[in-house]
Amino acid sequence: MTNNQIAALFEEMADLLEIVGENPFRVRSFRNAARSIADWTRSIEEMVEEEADLTEIPGVGKGGVERIREIVASGTCETLDEARAKVPVGVRELLRIEGVGPKKAALFHKELGIESIDALEAAAKAGKLRDLAGMGEKSEEKLLRAIANARKGEGRFLLSVGMEQAERLVEALRGVEGVRRIEPAGSVRRWRDTVGDIDIIVAGDANSPVMDAFTGHEDVAEVIARGPTKSSVRLRSGLQADLRLVEEASFGAALAYFTGSKAHNIAIRERAHARGLKVSEYAVEEVESGRRAGGAKEEEIFASVGLPWIPPELRENRGEIEAAEAKKLPRLIDLDDIRGDLQMHTKASDGRNTIEEMAEKAKTLGYEYILITDHSKAVRVAKGLDEERLLDHCRAIDRANDRLDGIRILKGVEVDILPDGSLDLRDDALAACDVVVASVHFRFSMPEEEMTDRIARAISGHRVHILGHPTGRLILQREPYAVDLARIFAVARDSGVAMEINAHPERLDLRDVDARAAKEAGLRLAISTDAHAREQLDLMRFGVHTARRAWLEKKDVLNAMPFDAFRKALRK
């Protein structure tokens, strides 16, 4: 049983208890527990086996420990079973519909016996909902639109999609009259790997036409809500976007508030509360006197609770507040620190550009070196290289190096890890390469132990320098394969192998928390774009910000090193 599976059951308990009308604070404690269980890096199942102290997990107390033990032993617990007996599963589904919370879900169930989204839709179409307390014709129509949206959109979007959309909107609104400052907030600003919506904060005049410009933007498909200080729209892409207009004196408070994360904000607010302060999206105030203690700048919000400014990527309540307090925040890596790119493909396999074209583009990015890593032969569809073609390719790279000044082109390969843990090319061919990246590209559905053995064998026994996209996930498309990363990290450490953070927005693999665990296990990380065309070398920023979310500093990253140090670090 994984931590995520345990967390999902706590989340389910919270939903069900809320529908039943349980004490809201009790419900929240279940949600808090779910959240910190999902974030917990050690295996909770193992902790149970070892009888370790589970109350170390924030938000887990005596009751939580009991429930976790029950869940690990049996897959469920008494509280959950009782709640499930009271609320059919379909009623919980209703919460996914925008505008339907626990109260409405309970109302629909109690009054009309509705137990599914389909049934809710049918009732709305038949006009049966308008007579319920607090409902009317308008809410019926709204509900039908929300159901249609839920069917279409299904939640979250890739970071790159959200980032591009946010940048478009900000660009369009920046020049509107009365707009003084504008910044995207939310998960886009924290560079989370997926985004659920876009938040934009504007400081400006109350009578600025920015709301009209926003709700009237060409990307807007539907206006969900429109007020003087807050509007929400549904974009053509299916994404929701919210805009907040505040006075300049409140810009920092609003930015901090809407950047989140929610868990981080709650922790900051509790901290403020303990100091007799109240933090809102408008200002920090002393509770007693009502005196204002800041709000124009984010720094003022943090300073009011005795902390330095915390970079948005760290604001997940994963220890950043404690680290800030102890003056131990990391000096996070920046895009400017990157000196090379360690995974890219050329026409030799499935890339669109030549060695020279990739190198020329890399020069414009200011890189000192790049590593060319075409596929090996197991990847047939990509025209993967066999031993002979790899050696030819290496000679072509040598020639390109002779012709080009101002950048070093390193010979490499992305060699496939075969199901038995052997590599797809002979050692003598690999020896011609400066750097070897090894990756898994097929047979993803092995049992965890076999997959772990497979990868461990591949990186320990050969001349591998970097493990490419270590979990194989494709965000929103394919789950990571089952693999014991802690064991992989231990083997990699003994073998001097670095882990990749693949910067492609569909991969971001390792993900933030796993990359952080890799660093804590004593490993170096390589941030690579895996570019298949020269313009994809620009995707590096997504990898770097994922690295920032993993608390990585310059010294943790292989390709942030000057060339000589990089070469030295590779020697095994």
Add this chain to the structure above:
DNA sequence: GCCGTTTTCGGCCCGACTGTTTTCAGTCG
């Protein structure tokens, strides 16, 4: 149910918008 910079009981983050309501509940972020 959890927790402690007013500590073992009594709190628990805060405000905007909507749709239904003559003063507010519900939802959302």
